[in-house]
Amino acid sequence: MTEASVKQKLVVIGNGMVGHHFLEQLAARPEREAFEVIVFCAEPRPAYDRVHLSEYFGGRSADDLAMGKIEQYRQWGFEIQLNDAAVEIDRDNRTVTSASGIVTDYDRLILATGSYPFVPPIPGHQHEKCFVYRTIEDLDAIRAAASGARSGVVVGGGLLGLEAANALKALGLEAHVVEFAPGLMSVQLDAGGSELLQNKIQDLGVTVHTSTATELIEEVDGRLRMCFKGERELLTDLIVFSAGIRPEDKLARTAGLAIGERGGIVIDESCRTSDANIFAIGECALYDNRIFGLVAPGYTMARTAVAQLCGESSSFTGADMSTKLKLLGVQVGSIGDAHGRAEGAAAITFVDEQSGVYKRMITDADGKKLLGAVLVGDTGDYDQLLQYHLNDIDLPEHPEQLILPTAEGAAPALGAGALPATATICSCHNVSKGQIVDAVAGGCCSLAEVKDSTKASTGCGGCAALLKNVVDEELAALGVEVNNHLCAHFPFTRQELFHIAQVEEITTFGELLEKHGSGRGCEICKPTVASILASLWNEHIHKKPHVGLQDTNDTFMANMQKNGSYSVVPRVPGGEITPDRLIVLGQVAKKYNLYTKITGGQRVDLFGARLEQLPEIWRELIDAGFETGHAYGKSLRTVKSCVGSTWCRFGVQDSVAMALAIENRYKGLRSPHKIKMAVSGCTRECAEAQSKDVGVIATEKGWNLFVCGNGGMRPRHADLFATDIDDETLIKYIDRFLMFYVRTADKLQRTSVWLENLDGGLDYLREVIIDDKLGIGAELEAQMANVVGTYQCEWKTAINDPEMLKRFRQFVNSDEADEKIVFVEERSQPRPARQEEIVRIAEPA
Amino acid sequence: MNQVAITRTQWLPICQRSDLVADSGVCALVGDAFAGSAEKKSVALFFIPGQETQLYAVDNWDPLAQAGVIARGLVAELDGELTVSSPLYKHHFRLSDGVCVEDESIRLDVYPVAFDGETVCIAVDKS
Incomplete structure (x- = not known):
């Protein structure tokens, strides 16, 4: 194109999941600059996750389900008209008219109008209920x-x-x-x-x-x-x-586009309708006389349309309609020709009435190829069967073994190596095995990196296990040794060390190093082992053998700031504090000239304490009834809460009381990384529990438990783990969840990343915690009970122990203060002096 | 070290063995008690029992973090050498010669240090 290129006008009608995917794909390309985009959306909000619509009743809000964001579209330079359906297409003049009367012309038009629910014309079906x-x-x-x-x-x-x-x-x-x-x-x-x-x-x-x-x-x-x-x-x-659904094709029909006999806008392989300037994608489109009512084929159409618009050849040639899902808690899977309609098809069926499992494979007449399968009650074999089906792989000699319960060591697993490069591993994002192989060859050395680079397994997550196999196999093939040793001093993972220390009842770093490690330890293994020992035996971190193991914040039980001074955060459980205690915080801050700031976790942070001041400050705080807040530790920080049913007109449970109970139970628990929690008193979620490691949200009947959320640098929405559980069950699940995390997570791994790396993911976690599949539930609870029972306020112990107090001297041979720590005043509070300010202060007047 | 150097070096008692913390650091103030030293100096003392060299003394000032925090760092063995990992930005400084492992152009001063019975003594140049 030459100089000031004229932008093509692109109108998109419909902003459902497929319409959104189209925009997202277009936005990711440099060609987006060539288009002026306007979107008409009949609904009052941009695209949301209709696949998980039911979770709206399980505690997720409209915001949680949202996919398209107005700000995001704006950032991409797309204009969107909400609550404004397109009502007419004039193909001769190439214009679209909306319900609100906007008339816009187009060069290219995308129809992503989706479908509407079919309501059988039964007399009375229009009743308001x-x-x-x-x-x-x-x-x-x-x-x-x-x-x-x-x-x-x-x-x-x-x-x-x-x-x-x-x-x-x-x-x-x-x-x-x-x-x-x-x-x-x-x-x-x-x-x-x-x-x-x-x-x-x-x-x-x-x-x-x-x-x-x-x-x-x-x-x-x-x-x-x-x-x-x-x-x-x-x-x-x-x-x-x-x-059932019917394609929403009214607009196209009136505009005179070709429509299928039973509805649906007819498209070709390029997703073009009978008018070359108009594309149709998603559930409104009819390809090869079929409507594709799943989101994955819709996405493929969206990508095809984007590629076509950008002048690339790309085609949609139908899609596999296999599905795996959980309905009312029952696993169901269906692959290919589930009914065995193909000529000569033969079936192998396995039924276990006792445990409610039904599996059926449909093969061709020779029993060589898999045509389809039905799985109810157990979809464990789904991934493997799907690969046989999609890639037309020859079945093993005894194909029945693929669905029979596996006897010890007899599982005929389909190795990732047997799959061709064209095999689709992730159907949500259409990632082939070849792309994953390329990503590994291109330098991705871990599952997480491959996910990041290819987007594989970041949709429904159903392919996680298979993806891991492919990545592992490729890494091994490239000779990359996957070394997950803790550090140079211990040839074990954190999980293995935890197990060793537990089984051998090892209580000190020295003993563990002598028996299972080498050298003198480093800043990786020392704090990690200290954390393991604390989780297991819960001794004071200042007890002699543990003293040198801690990072400075743990060592001095305060948070070091940039000039070497510390901040102090007393525990304020659930964010509830009496006026008297609040006054004490103010008095202490005033007396020691500390900068005060309210934290995100509903506490008060006091900054600028010198090392030698820490014990005096804590003596005053403890006298007023405060306890340490563990802001310095890899341990439970705060349990944030809203005021709940006590004050709030919307509250349905006493969230503050629950937050207090939880915070007081788990305070002091040392873990692989910090743990944050929150309790909300109703579904409005004012405590932001879904961004926490453990989030609890009140329901009419009890509590919904969310796990493995994260805020900060790498936000992750928590997963709904259990619904409508009572107080006792809630505590039981959190006990087990936390201890299982403490036992199995890697060093400095938050619960969010831990879950993403956990084989089997959320389902497996539920099996371990809720169904007690591993039979360790009672053990985890007992271990937690031990931690809860041996809790001590570390600062209270420290200020009463002269030996421990010696550690808080600035100089072992002088009572002088560190003259290098200098504060200046800003907004009526102290702050660390900057370098140039210190020089000025030092200069004689 | 030649003889000239010896005449210039003075050994000062700075603290007791009981002030040290095994496998960790403490901070001591080396005063202006001896000639030539204009300002008081903060020194980080590390006590690593069971090693050939059990005592180390390096500057307490971390020039990269611009704060006096070296004594509060974690003792870490890196490729067989003992280092202290400074608490603010985690740079490693070798205890033996004070060189920063991440940037060898940066170096902490190091001082000879030894036990005299139960007393810890440090040697400081008088120049």
């Missing part, structure tokens, strides 16, 4: 109707219908599913899988009515009566229709 399940507004309406209701019915037993049933259950309703077909999830499952799923779901308290056709809905005494074919009926309070 009848809903659909698609948008956040729909969910708000369902929630409002659910209060005061007893039961709810979902019409439709497909994937989304079961999600909706789960949501009704979460709202405290007696839930029913009414399905016209003879089985649940009839698209993905065969009869056997469907039957087992139904049994499992009934066990969970959802009533399932299959082969049931609704003929009439009528209001009777303020409730709804559903009349079914065959004279049966059901009384309920609200109905949610989830009987």
